[in-house]
Amino acid sequence: MTTYTLFTDPHLGTRRAAHTTRDSSKRLTEALYRQAKTIVDNHPSPLCLGDLFDRAFNDEATLVQGYNIAGMCEFTIAGNHDETNREGSVPSLRALSQMGVPVIAAQCLGDPCFQEWADGIYVVPHHASQELFERALQGAADHASEYHVGRPTVLMLHCNYDCAFAQEDDTLNLSAGMAQALLEQFDLILLGHEHKPASHFDGRVVILGNTHPTSFADISNKYVYTLEITDDAVSLEKECIWSAAVQHTTVRFGDYDALAALDTVLSAEFIDVIGTAGAEQAVEVAEFIQAVWTSAPNAFAVRNSVHIGDALGDVEINEAPKLVDLKTKIVDDLEGSDLQALYKELLQEVEA
Incomplete structure (x- = not known):
C-alpha cells in the first residue's frame, strides 16, 4: 500500500484589503503559510494540487515560503494563479522548478500536457486553453486505458467543476459529462482550484478545497486528505484542519x-x-x-x-472607504484575469 497526503490552494502571499487592517492582513498572510507548513511537516508524502502562490510573481520572502512548502512535496501542480499563460515568462513556481523543486507544469503553452507521475497516478496541470486541457484529459485517459486495465487509477487536476460561468477560454472547466466519461477509466478524480470542498459521483469526484480561508468568500471547513493506493483499490480519507x-x-x-x-x-x-x-x-x-x-x-x-x-x-452600512493608491486599485480591478499578472510583472520592471 502507498500513502500520500493531499492538499491544495494554500495561496501563499495572499493580501486582503477588504474587512481587514494592515496588521490583520499580515496575520492572515502568515496564517496561510503556517497552515501549509504544518501540513508538509506533519504528514507523509504531501502532494499539492495547485495555486501554491496567490500571484504568479512574488517577492523574495514569499518565494522562500513557496520553497519551504513545495520543497517538502512529492510534487506541486501548476495552478492558474501560478501561471501567466505567456510563453517565456518565469513566474515564481517555474523559478522553483528551475531550483530543483518538483513541479508538474505544461512544458509548452501550445501543447497538451499530462503526466503519469507514479504507477496509476495521472496529473494534468493548468493549461492555456480549454481545448488544450481537454486534449490532455483525453491523452491521460487513453494512456491509462492502454497500460492500466483492471488496476487502480487516479486523475489529479486543477480546474473548475461543472461551472456554467467558466466562459473564458483559459478558465478551465471539467463538466459533469466529461467527469462521467473519465470515470470509465479512472477510479478517482481529485480537483484543486475551487476553495470550498465538495464531492460528486458518490465520492469518486472530489473537490479538495483550499487549506485556509483567504477571505469571507471562501469560509468553509478545510481538510487535508490521505490517499491510499493498493494493487486493487484506492481510498480517500479527510481530516478537518480548519473549522468554520x-x-x-x-x-x-x-x-x-x-x-x-x-x-x-x-x-x-x-x-x-x-x-x-x-x-x-x-x-x-x-x-x-x-x-x-x-x-x-x-x-x-x-x-x-x-x-x-x-x-x-x-x-x-458599508465600512468607511479606504484610500488606496492607483497601482493598488488597478491590481484589485484586474483580480481574476490574466492581465493582473502581466500588470504586476510590468510594474516590477518599472520599479526595479
Whole structure:
C-alpha cells in the first residue's frame, strides 16, 4: 500500500484589503503559510494540487515560503494563479522548478500536457486553453486505458467543476459529462482550484478545497486528505484542519457583553457583525466595529454586515472607504484575469 497526503490552494502571499487592517492582513498572510507548513511537516508524502502562490510573481520572502512548502512535496501542480499563460515568462513556481523543486507544469503553452507521475497516478496541470486541457484529459485517459486495465487509477487536476460561468477560454472547466466519461477509466478524480470542498459521483469526484480561508468568500471547513493506493483499490480519507463553526464567529451589533468573551476566543479569526440599526446610529455602528477589533486582537477580518432601515428599505452600512493608491486599485480591478499578472510583472520592471 502507498500513502500520500493531499492538499491544495494554500495561496501563499495572499493580501486582503477588504474587512481587514494592515496588521490583520499580515496575520492572515502568515496564517496561510503556517497552515501549509504544518501540513508538509506533519504528514507523509504531501502532494499539492495547485495555486501554491496567490500571484504568479512574488517577492523574495514569499518565494522562500513557496520553497519551504513545495520543497517538502512529492510534487506541486501548476495552478492558474501560478501561471501567466505567456510563453517565456518565469513566474515564481517555474523559478522553483528551475531550483530543483518538483513541479508538474505544461512544458509548452501550445501543447497538451499530462503526466503519469507514479504507477496509476495521472496529473494534468493548468493549461492555456480549454481545448488544450481537454486534449490532455483525453491523452491521460487513453494512456491509462492502454497500460492500466483492471488496476487502480487516479486523475489529479486543477480546474473548475461543472461551472456554467467558466466562459473564458483559459478558465478551465471539467463538466459533469466529461467527469462521467473519465470515470470509465479512472477510479478517482481529485480537483484543486475551487476553495470550498465538495464531492460528486458518490465520492469518486472530489473537490479538495483550499487549506485556509483567504477571505469571507471562501469560509468553509478545510481538510487535508490521505490517499491510499493498493494493487486493487484506492481510498480517500479527510481530516478537518480548519473549522468554520469554531473559527468564524458572529457578533450582534450592540451586544457589548459578547465582546467581553472575544478576547478569550483565540480561534475567532473571521468575525461577522450582524443586526439592524437606525440611520442615526451609523457612528455607533462604526464604534462597535472598532470595539470588535479591540476585543479580538488576533482576528484576521471583521465584516460589517449590519443593516439600517430607512425610507428606501434595508440598506447595508458599508465600512468607511479606504484610500488606496492607483497601482493598488488597478491590481484589485484586474483580480481574476490574466492581465493582473502581466500588470504586476510590468510594474516590477518599472520599479526595479
